[in-house]
Amino acid sequence: MTLIVPLTARTLRAMAGRLCGYVGLALVAALWPLASAHAAPIPVVAAESTYGAIAQAIGGPYVQVSSIIQNPNVDPHQFEATPQTARSVAHAAIVVMNGLGYDDWMRKMLAANPAPKRVVIVAAALDPALVMPDQNPHVFYDPRVGALVAQRLAALLQQADPAHAADFKRNLQAFEQSLRQVxxxxxxxxxxxxxxxxxxxxxxxxxxxxxxxxxxxxxxxxxxxxxxxxxxxxxxxxxxxxxxxxxxxxxxxxxxxxxxxxxxxxxxxxxxxxxxxxxxxxxxxxxxxxxxxxxxxxxxxxxxxxxxx
Incomplete structure (x- = not known):
């Protein structure tokens, strides 16, 4: 025997509610793996490995650091960028460079690969008072400049990845603590x-x-x-x-x-x-x-x- 239920307006609303509930649960189930997955590492490009080392110390596993010059035998004043270098810079969220003419090739690449959301950290410009009167460009040998770069990186990474803000803060504290040895x-x-x-x-x-x-x-x-x-x-x-x-x-x-x-x-x-x-x-x-x-x-x-x- 077939039971016929009259499709009143109230019955139709109840059925629609249950259907929406099922669809909602299905959507939640489908999206749950994406919501729980870690975000992709933030791409950071350092003109020199010295700054890349600082970026890695602060970002840890939540950054992907590419250091353009890392061979101790390369003269930065005579460095010539390659297409691969240009691609790395084009996709970077954060770029760290020295400034004071030390790595002008990076400025040229940044101009050739504009990205409105990309942030550029120029180490020598973080505190001009620390730059020597003779404009010596080798500011990376001043640990105070290294600390400023680390602080700026930590602030940017906390904004870009709030879920790991506490990690970046801890990494910065550990980095600053290590500089006390110096x-x-x-x-x-x-x-x-x-x-x-x-x-x-x-x-x-x-x-x-x-x-x-x-x-x-x-x-x-x-x-x-x-x-x-x-x-x-x-x-x-x-x-x-x-x-x-x-x-x-x-x-x-x-x-x-x-x-x-x-x-x-x-x-x-x-x-x-x-x-x-x-x-x-x-x-x-x-x-x-x-x-x-x-x-x-x-x-x-x-x-x-x-x-x-």
């Missing part, structure tokens, strides 16, 4: 060798020397070499004299550059018994920013302890 070694070295006179083949380590309270000699020579300009004979003669007369207690050289002039100066320093230490412009792959700063400070500390031996 401060400790700097204070120790400054106390052991107050007001030390230092020569350098390039002004790469200038910001760290300022932190140490040490005097940098031969700055004209250093900037000539950095800019690829042939130093005047009198500048070269003065630099050689400072080496031969042992007016500096240490020679810092750029381990990424090997040209006849700097090799000659290193030879004179060796003959004069002046200790030498090489520093790089980039954190090597897999090394954190703090560890990179500490590695150069420890190298300086060990070199000075050995003296001219």
């Amino acid at each position: 401060d400790g070694v700097v204070r120790q070295l400054a106390a052991q060798h107050p007001g030390l006179a230092v020569l350098a083949t390039e002004p790469v380590y200038g910001y760290m020397l300022r932190q140490l309270g040490w005097r940098s000699l031969g700055d004209t020579f250093q900037f000539n070499v950095m800019n690829g300009t042939e130093p005047a004979p009198r500048v070269v003669a003065r630099y050689e004299d400072e080496l031969r007369q042992h007016r500096a207690a240490l020679l810092v050289y750029n381990s990424q550059v090997s040209d006849p002039l700097t090799q000659r100066m290193r030879g004179i320093a060796r003959q004069s018994g002046i200790p030498m230490v090489g520093v790089s412009e980039f954190a090597p792959p897999g090394m954190g920013y703090t560890a990179w700063l500490l590695s150069s400070l420890h190298a300086v500390q060990q070199t000075l302890a050995k003296g001219g031996r």
